[in-house]
Amino acid sequence: MSSSQQLTICYLYPDLMNTYGDRGNVLALQQRISWRGIEATVLYHSLGDKLETGKTDIYIFGGGQDRAQIAVSHDLQQKKNELKQDIENGVAALAICGGFQLFGNYYLDPHGVEIKGIGIFDLITKASDKRMIGNLLVTTTGCMAGTTLIGFENHSGQTILADNTPAFAAVEKGFGNNGEDKTEGAIYKNAIGTYMHGSLLPKNPKLTDYIIQKALERKYGPTTISPLDDTLETQAFAEANTRFNNNT
């Protein structure tokens, strides 16, 4: 492993889109990159900042409150082309809840107002009366197929994937995209959208490493990443899973 390798994480709207510990995803990536002797740089990006294509290896985008989401939707339209270009080029991305919805085509709010997304994923989201809240257990289908992941979801928006949009995972327990079709999240190239907060990445190190691997491969060509001691991660996953089974 060459110590000259470096990855840049761009954290989108950290001050507006960060609910349910989404910040932990950035921390998990940052640490697992640097524990492998690779330099990790975090860029913070918010309202009015300039976004350039080709500067980022991994985008992280969390969930936010309704009012924040509207402000972010407006701001995102200015950067839509640059962001989409990066995703087309295979840059990795993880968009959660509100961030996932804004990576879709639009979100129809409870008053019927359309909040624009940027259409990375071909999907739409509609407000509903249903509050989809609780722990969420899924098996991945869109990438690293067959991996069990655990997270926490809380949304009332129901996401409907277009026919040709693959889901990220299949719901085992919980609601997922809409509580009806058992789909959870979406995937396009190396961009993953999901409803899983929790924080998602610390307790699901396989997914974290998958994202790191994809970012390294795009930048440096075929790569194998070194394994880490995941004893504590595995225990925390098991503990959450037990609490989940006992209480729902």
Next chain:
Amino acid sequence: MDLRWKISRITALLCFRILRLFGSGATALPGLIALKLDPEFITKALKGKTVITVTGTNGKTTTSNLIANILKQAGINFAANHSGSNLLRGIASTLIETYTADVFVLESDEAEFSAIVEHTRPRYCVFLNLFRDQIDRYGEVDATSQRWEKMLPTVPPETTFIINADDPSLAWFGMQKKTNVIYFGINDTTIGSSKLSYTADAVLAPEQKEKLVYETIFYSHLGIYKDKAGKFSRPELDYAVTDVQFISLEATSYKVQKKNKETIIIQSPLPGTFNLYNGTAAIALASEFGIKEEAISKATSLYRPAFGRLERIKLSEKKELILLLVKNPVSFDQAISLIARGEEQNSVLVAINDNIADGRDISWLWDVNFEGLAKHSSSLTATGTRAHDMALRMKYAGLPVSKLVVINDLTQAIEQFMEKAPGEKLFCLLTYTAMLNIHRTLAQKGLVQPFYKKKQQT
């Protein structure tokens, strides 16, 4: 009082006595029965009385207790509910025994606040702050302030609001009420910082899509702020904290300057910026209530911390256990900064439960600055139903995992911690049910009294 009320009270009282016989705190069920038998139980009991409510995310218990201490010092015949009884049913339970008092200090749950106002018709309402707290239960912060705004038209104009002006969402809320609003806040900028950390929650200006600009931040989103358009800024303070000196974990001195230039000098046994807000809220309320300065400063200086709010338990000549309740990222960060402030190395136990009263979701641990514990990392214990999640958070905060003790069982963890942890101060940071559990263990060992007995004394 009418017959229906009397029957409701006697029935509820009977239930209360029976529960107490079995050693229960009996803080909810009797009230629930009273309200079932007479839905106007609270309203009737409080008719013609003076009611003070205290609400907000953090600091309700400490502020209510401070107010109670001042009222006691001033010789006022008052009654108060206690933490864990701050919903309608808890208030009803309190009234079963205490309805003859003249003044009532009611700690009020922020989510149930509108209903509490409707039932209690308060004369004074103290608003402390709004932070993220168990979003799975309370919903988003915006939702709570919107519920409060909806309640405004039903509040009589003579009701006085006492509001923390340093919290923008509360200030905005205060501006919607046209009369009788009193603002408190901090003017000593030397204890603040000049910029919001990039990962802190931004606050959007009301009705705008822009972020507020801060001149000084005291913590979280509390500070001196304005919007870019010049339409909204921190209101002028009626009670301003100045000349703050954090002396030790048991001593803080500051002044509260009134709008009329009078100054109250305060020697408080409570540390931390968050307690400046709690203290000033109580002082503002007491002054508006007409209580003399002397009684205010005396009661404030004699204050003893409430159950689990920096509660100190002596274990031996040179060792003490310090219990701190942590409910959300803001209270957790404040607790950590208290521990980190001193020079000495401390032992720290963190207990995270995910029962309903704690909040089932524990993702908020990722919003807490555990990196601040780096100096104390040689003696860390993680315990509770989610001990491993806690340990994982510590791992990603860069704390050494090899030295970390992880034990799910609270009793086992606290026993081992008291026996083996080095240092003079053993800090315990506990979620609500973990606090109750550890308190029970300590009570069995004769180190503390059961919590409900303790409460009755205040």
